[in-house]
Amino acid sequence: MRAIPPAALALGLAGLIPFVWSALTGMIPELGLWTAQTIGPRFSGPYVGLSYGTVILSFMSGVLWGFATRAGSAKVAASGYALSVIPALWAFLMVGGGPISAGMNLIFGFTGLLGLDWLFWRHGLAPPWWMRLRVPLSVIVVLCLGTNVFF
Template identity: 45%
Template sequence: MTRIPTSALILGLSGLIPFLYGAVTVLLPGTAELGRAWSVYHAGPALLQIYGIVILCFMAGVIWGFAARAEGRQATLFYILSVLPALFVFFTAFAPPRQSLWMLILAFVALLAIDASAARQGIAPAWWMRLRLMLTGVVVICLAIGALA
């Protein structure tokens, strides 16, 4: 199996920081005061909801990139799949934070299935699923902590 490029690994892990911080502010509510200096939304379930929406849309863009590597029906399918997360997020954004977090968990798991399909079809890098499984595992755990709070 191909090694995950160092830059992709470091940046991917860095992208987990807001998820981890959001989960910590749920588990240790006193830590939420750090984020409240900026806004009431920079802690807990609300932070997890907002950042989860941002990252889900970002990952939809990655699917668009996979579609650009494909041709014909395969490309059309992945272009369609790349638009679905943004449409899903439109409805998720208006739900209360905890309900939204459950919806985001389902979306990230579905996104992982799309990534696996892209990897099987050879339009994702060979190392892609190793990175995605690791990152998605942490994201789902953090979102679940917020949803169960």
């Protein structure tokens, strides 16, 4: 596998900031209170992780859609398009209710997304370095979401 392009790595890591912030403000009550009072409650605890996670899961559907356009046959492309909408539909249909169920469903969504990432990569639709980027990012996202679900 080739190295991850620096811009993709930097932006991928920067994209973790809201997830990490969600976990930190959920685990450290003082930080959560400061955040809620200073910049607003939607940027504290599970709320920032849930809203941002929903956006990112939907964004990743668009990324997979773009990968599907690289398919060599109409049949593979059609399958890729159909599979690519699953993360966005999952976020739309399953992320709601309370923060625990929404968090669990996002964890399931990001885990399923990693499977789709692998499938698109395996079929040569994603760049060769794709899984080297996606696995660690996904693990961190799931761990951060899990802190607000399980702790």
